[in-house]
Amino acid sequence: MESSYEYGFVKMDDESFDRLSTFVTREYGIKLPISKKSMLESRLNKKVKSLGLDSYKTFLDYLFSKEGMQAEVFNVIDLITTNKTDFFREAAHFQFLTQDFLPRYQQEYNRNALKIWSAGCSTGEEPYTLVMALEEYRRRHPELTYSLLASDISLRVIQTAFQGIYTMDRVENIPMEMKRTYFMRSKTDADLVRVKPQYRNKIQYKRINLMDDQYSLSREDYDMIFCRNVLIYFDKQVQERVLRKFCGHLRRGGLLFLGHSESIMGMSLPLKQVRPTVYQVTT
Template structure:
């Protein structure tokens, strides 16, 4: 329902603006540019839909990315594309594609490695000890901004290593992202060989497959690892999340930096709602909960534990 409300507001605003007359597109170095009004409308929609702030300094980047959609739709200019979105009621059909092309998807295996040391040395052994004396259930981990899957597969590797030490322990990784394009890549589990360089050699041997054609520069995660990860689309701006509420661990790293403070707080409260008591929340090293009233306490560098 919230998505429909955002689209309706955007369309209503477009209708109100339509009577003012559209400015002719400006052309610089052979490329059309977004007019100020169209940029403002796009930035407002992107913020409402995804929480991502798009300041005017990002206009050139947004223009470059939107030209992909202009070409894909067989249109002639950004001006024509914006007319389709805001004057011809194309926004509802285009919203997922629009968000796909404007979102930034930076990801690495074992990014911020201290977190995976904490996961290996502290968090998973504690959970394993708990599972030995209580009802056994899988360790449930959520990678809440999975991008192309490097974080989710890194978590799966660490879980698999813990299972080698504690065979009765099993695990599942829920990996979500707002961008459908990167989720398609993630589900395949195929990456450039250079991308797995940060993976420790013994883990690469166990969990990463090289192509039979040794000239190929691609690798793939082994089937057992891919089976541990479940991918799905989820927008952190939604009022509620279709996610289990007894998760052991939530990774939401280097995402909050794109949100304003009220949006950060709203997202964090929803994330905490899905953590079991005693569950762990991992944020990016540049992110902080300072000034927020949340039911968690510090448990490491950018690591928090639900009270």
């Protein structure tokens, strides 16, 4: 029989790939076509070896045991998810929010205490961008207050977001004045900055699997949901299910922001498009 262990690299057999991808898609919505096999193999290799195992079959037998599900499933999800993100990613969204939408929304719906949810927040750049955009807006509209919920399936990224520590290259595109206002430099490492505590405190974190039947959040309570570049990993049916749940958590007139390559086309949802990839609840 062909060995699955070659030069210290554990090869993934097709059956193991099927077992793992079926589990990940069912539990977390993330599609894993066969073209992702080598990506999966290389991301999980270190983990398999660190457990002293020499095949994916034995690794999955362990992972799907009661013990493995408790000890390892979180680590595996951390390794499988794609967490690419940036400060001020798709900047047009934040411009539209603060320059166009918010003044109207505050008046029309008499809302001065916003509740915003960043669903699939990754390492925190999206919710911290919202803090910066809203704080800048508050200079002109001090009557506005806000609270931010940031959630993700991966505990590793939530921890990074909570800490709010970034390398210099991550913040290089933020204007200098804003960097001074919202970040402080590390005293021990010239390459690190940290979001100031008064701005870190604006965000609450929660681990939420968007595949769950219900989210433990109040209904019709959010003014805005940002779920950008997350649904792209799900198939169309799962996307529609998640979006329907989001609609139930948005207030009348509230907004849903999706990523640049995501859309609600072909879905029957109580949403109307107000900008590219920005939708408003119609009910």
